[in-house]
Amino acid sequence: MAHWLMKSEPDVFGWDDLVAKGASGEEWDGVRNYQARNNMRAMAIGDQAFFYHSNIGKEIVGIAEICALAHPDSTTDDPRWECVDIRAVEKLPRPVGLQDCKDEPRLADMVLVNNMRLSVQPVTDAEWAVICELGGLKG
DNA sequence: GCCAACGTTGGC
DNA sequence: GCCAACGTTGGC
Numbered sequence: 765m766a767h768w769l770m771k772s773e774p775d776v777f778g779w780d781d782l783v784a785k786g787a788s789g790e791e792w793d794g795v796r797n798y799q800a801r802n803n804m805r806a807m808a809i810g811d812q813a814f815f816y817h818s819n820i821g822k823e824i825v826g827i828a829e830i831c832a833l834a835h836p837d838s839t840t841d842d843p844r845w846e847c848v849d850i851r852a853v854e855k856l857p858r859p860v861g862l863q864d865c866k867d868e869p870r871l872a873d874m875v876l877v878n879n880m881r882l883s884v885q886p887v888t889d890a891e892w893a894v895i896c897e898l899g900g901l902k903g
Numbered sequence: 904g905c906c907a908a909c910g911t912t913g914g915c
Numbered sequence: 916g917c918c919a920a921c922g923t924t925g926g927c
Contacts, residue, residue, distance in 0.1 A: 881910080881925070
């Protein structure tokens with residue numbers, strides 16, 4: 765199973781908002797970046813993604829799961845843009861901050877650290893395990 | 904609120 | 916196809 769990381773500004777749409785959507789989840793619309801879109805196209809049902817709060821908090825707060833494959837973004841008529849649906853799975857016992865990632869040598873190559881601006885990123889299995897550990901999950 | 908980094912757009 | 920201008924993102 766592949767792993768991902770998705771960013772959101774919590775004052776626009778945060779972890780609590782995703783939890784409130786329940787099992788049906790939420791359309792991850794509004795992405796206008798080819799790399800991010802390509803990542804979403806590569807997602808499979810059941811893939812898991814870290815949910816990252818940008819700007820406010822700057823930390824990974826929980827784990828979400830892909831519950832719908834990439835489909836046209838309903839917020840635009842532009843056929844280039846697609847999005848997946850995600851739903852909340854589990855909150856991290858301890859949020860993992862951006863600084864925590866920068867301070868962790870095993871995460872030195874993480875996209876979050878090196879290409880800060882990409883809003884939908886792949887996460888390697890090794891990085892996933894490290895962050896689960898830092899976040900207080902068994903993995 | 905500022906500004907640096909990055910991606911996209913559009914003129915040539 | 917290049918590159919300058921512009922817009923957006925996101926940390927600080």
